[in-house]
Amino acid sequence: MDLLPRTADEFSSAEYWERFFRRRGDKAFEWYGDYNQLCGVLHKYIKPRDQVLVVGCGNSELSERLYDVGYRQLTNIDISETVVAHMNQRNAERRPGLAFLQADATQTSFESGSFQAALDKGTLDAIAAQEEGALARRMLGEVGRVLAVGGRYVCVSLAQEHVVKMVVEHFVQEGWAIRLHCMGINEEEDRGTDPSNFTLPVFVMVCTKFRQPPPFPVLEMCQGEDDPPRRVATVLELLSAVKERQTYTLLRQRLRAGTDAAHSSSLTLTAPAAKLPRTNHFAIFIVPQGRESDWLYSSAEGRSQLACSAGFRRLVVVALHRDQEYQDMQAVQSELSPMVMELAPPGMPANQQVPFLSVGGELGWRRVVSRGVSALSGEYSVEDVRGEDGQLYRRLVFLDNSLVVQSESRLSTQGTASSRKKNRKKKSKPAPPPAPGGPSPSVDQGFLCCAHHGVMVAGLSLLGVGTEENKGLPVSVLLVGLGGGGLPQFVRDFVPAASVEVVELDPTILEVAQNWFGFRSDDRLKVTLGDGLEHINKLESQGGHFYDVIMFDVDSKDAALGMSCPPPAFVETGFLEKVRSLLTPRGVFMLNLVCRDSALRESVLGRIRDVFPRVLSRRIEGEVNEVLLCVRGQDERGEHSPFSLPALHKAAQNLQGALQGHNTACNPQIDISALLEDMKIA
Numbered sequence: 001m002d003l004l005p006r007t008a009d010e011f012s013s014a015e016y017w018e019r020f021f022r023r024r025g026d027k028a029f030e031w032y033g034d035y036n037q038l039c040g041v042l043h044k045y046i047k048p049r050d051q052v053l054v055v056g057c058g059n060s061e062l063s064e065r066l067y068d069v070g071y072r073q074l075t076n077i078d079i080s081e082t083v084v085a086h087m088n089q090r091n092a093e094r095r096p097g098l099a100f101l102q103a104d105a106t107q108t109s110f111e112s113g114s115f116q117a118a119l120d121k122g123t124l125d126a127i128a129a130q131e132e133g134a135l136a137r138r139m140l141g142e143v144g145r146v147l148a149v150g151g152r153y154v155c156v157s158l159a160q161e162h163v164v165k166m167v168v169e170h171f172v173q174e175g176w177a178i179r180l181h182c183m184g185i186n187e188e189e190d191r192g193t194d195p196s197n198f199t200l201p202v203f204v205m206v207c208t209k210f211r212q213p214p215p216f217p218v219l220e221m222c223q224g225e226d227d228p229p230r231r232v233a234t235v236l237e238l239l240s241a242v243k244e245r246q247t248y249t250l251l252r253q254r255l256r257a258g259t260d261a262a263h264s265s266s267l268t269l270t271a272p273a274a275k276l277p278r279t280n281h282f283a284i285f286i287v288p289q290g291r292e293s294d295w296l297y298s299s300a301e302g303r304s305q306l307a308c309s310a311g312f313r314r315l316v317v318v319a320l321h322r323d324q325e326y327q328d329m330q331a332v333q334s335e336l337s338p339m340v341m342e343l344a345p346p347g348m349p350a351n352q353q354v355p356f357l358s359v360g361g362e363l364g365w366r367r368v369v370s371r372g373v374s375a376l377s378g379e380y381s382v383e384d385v386r387g388e389d390g391q392l393y394r395r396l397v398f399l400d401n402s403l404v405v406q407s408e409s410r411l412s413t414q415g416t417a418s419s420r421k422k423n424r425k426k427k428s429k430p431a432p433p434p435a436p437g438g439p440s441p442s443v444d445q446g447f448l449c450c451a452h453h454g455v456m457v458a459g460l461s462l463l464g465v466g467t468e469e470n471k472g473l474p475v476s477v478l479l480v481g482l483g484g485g486g487l488p489q490f491v492r493d494f495v496p497a498a499s500v501e502v503v504e505l506d507p508t509i510l511e512v513a514q515n516w517f518g519f520r521s522d523d524r525l526k527v528t529l530g531d532g533l534e535h536i537n538k539l540e541s542q543g544g545h546f547y548d549v550i551m552f553d554v555d556s557k558d559a560a561l562g563m564s565c566p567p568p569a570f571v572e573t574g575f576l577e578k579v580r581s582l583l584t585p586r587g588v589f590m591l592n593l594v595c596r597d598s599a600l601r602e603s604v605l606g607r608i609r610d611v612f613p614r615v616l617s618r619r620i621e622g623e624v625n626e627v628l629l630c631v632r633g634q635d636e637r638g639e640h641s642p643f644s645l646p647a648l649h650k651a652a653q654n655l656q657g658a659l660q661g662h663n664t665a666c667n668p669q670i671d672i673s674a675l676l677e678d679m680k681i682a
Helices: 014-024 035-045 062-068 080-093 125-127 132-145 160-175 235-257 300-310 329-343 417-422 451-465 486-494 508-516 532-542 575-579 598-611 644-662 672-676
Strands: 053-054 072-076 099-102 116-121 147-157 177-185 202-210 216-221 230-231 267-269 282-287 314-319 366-374 378-385 392-398 403-414 475-480 496-505 524-531 549-551 562-566 584-596 614-619 625-631
Touching: 014 267, 035 062, 035 116, 035 147, 035 202, 053 132, 053 300, 053 625, 080 099, 080 508, 116 125, 116 132, 116 575, 125 132, 125 147, 125 160, 132 147, 132 160, 147 160, 160 177, 160 235, 177 235, 202 403, 216 235, 216 300, 216 562, 230 235, 235 598, 282 300, 282 329, 300 314, 329 451, 366 486, 366 508, 378 508, 392 508, 417 524, 451 486, 451 549, 451 584, 451 625, 451 644, 451 672, 475 486, 475 532, 486 524, 496 508, 508 524, 532 575, 562 598, 584 598, 598 625
Parallel strands: 053 072, 053 116, 072 099, 116 147, 177 216, 282 314, 475 496, 475 549, 496 524, 549 584
Antiparallel strands: 147 202, 177 202, 216 230, 267 314, 366 378, 378 392, 392 403, 562 584, 584 625, 614 625
């Protein structure tokens, strides 16, 4: 019979625990492990001579075992009268000095400063959800009151985010030091064969009461009971370290239970039927820094291909932490080696050497140049990396989805784009990282890193840019979604007579584009801060606003959707009709579509085809992106149709010539014809 609480309210209910312990009987109920699993860290922080308050003791054997090894000043309290009576009766003869009292942990009668340690195994977790945390905060306040200076609150917990945050914020405000030990999980349960027997890592939070508050918060993290502590600067960093360990344990549990690669973003297995050498059990692949978002490493399909080509039964793909410096591959191997065997497949010999694989034996290169937090998009990182081609690139990455590069620009530390273009036939060497104190790298505005941006620029061919009849004719562009600003700046710089209006929701993104990606607005490139949906609705209701091109390059913040770009509201029929009404007769609507759900994609395409007479599609190789070019006017038939291959080829040549001759300072590095080659009618 399941005795565990069904609702959060039951966790703090005295009536519930009365029923629980009456039905449980004599069998001990151990939250989060027993004495054998916890004794190492408990003995480290609680001394046998200490006066110890055990909060919410239940019928756990923990106090009894501590008593047996010399801890004689233990005061156990619990809200349940039944369990207190049972524990007193159970220990009356064998442990006469072991006291059990019925008491509410949020308000006790003990004198202030009367204990050197408070031990809590699961009690805080049980009540943390009550009254929006008010009950737990009252308990923490009471623990702080009864502890003497130098005393420690030792809390065994699953370290859910809201619990850790509550403990840290409460005690940091009081000037205490906080250290977390990750104790792992029960090894015997972990080796069990029942996949439903899922366990989470147990943490021990040690909060130490100081006489004088330190000048800065003392926050530390330890792996295991004996590992040296690692100091962290912020609560966010501590929560991140806890989450990383929980994620690792989840992966390990899945490996113990089975070999389904679909449930993990960092595990890919070869086909079970593959005939592999006996020694090809297991390998670790180190992803070069800065290339985590490459299709080969970030997608399930890519990792599957990587695993098959490597030829191992199990291949663990490891991405290096962007906040840690790595000396060389040997240092990485030394750091990972102690935990490698925990991830090994069943049946692998204990003495089997595990190979570490990489690309050319290198770790890659990354330099974080800026970090910040956007109120709309969360924490972000601007970082310089070396690409597969050896060139240096600057990227904007939102850390809640670090496998997706939001914006990217190529960097140059010397020469102009035109001079580099003249020398591009020479054999190039990998660009060295900028030397400290050397010239700051500049953004190459003539190079579009994102393939879908190149296709959007190539789509301007449908306007007839570069033809004699359209020479000098203005091109008006409305773009929703700024990113690093590379696309609108390219259009402004290289498309003759082009003017661009950008709508960007997040003011932080505009600051990042200006500070780190060389973005500059002027009379031909303007930015409006606001919601793209509201802006287009406003333009349509006002009337009199028309654009030759409207581009959507805006991502969705809802990760649960099968479509990450654009948000669903941007492709509703009514809104698409408003977009069409804002286009000039020759106008083109361009959409960057990122949709992994095939049924949803077909639904979106159906709505777009209902609004626009003709739709061209160009998929981006190695990515999920596809660019849709939607023409407002009716399609002409025959070889003069803008959708015919001869017409597209001619239009591409015209646009290429116009781009090359417009900006005399540097030429854009783009091949319009190649970008239009695989264009299909959607």
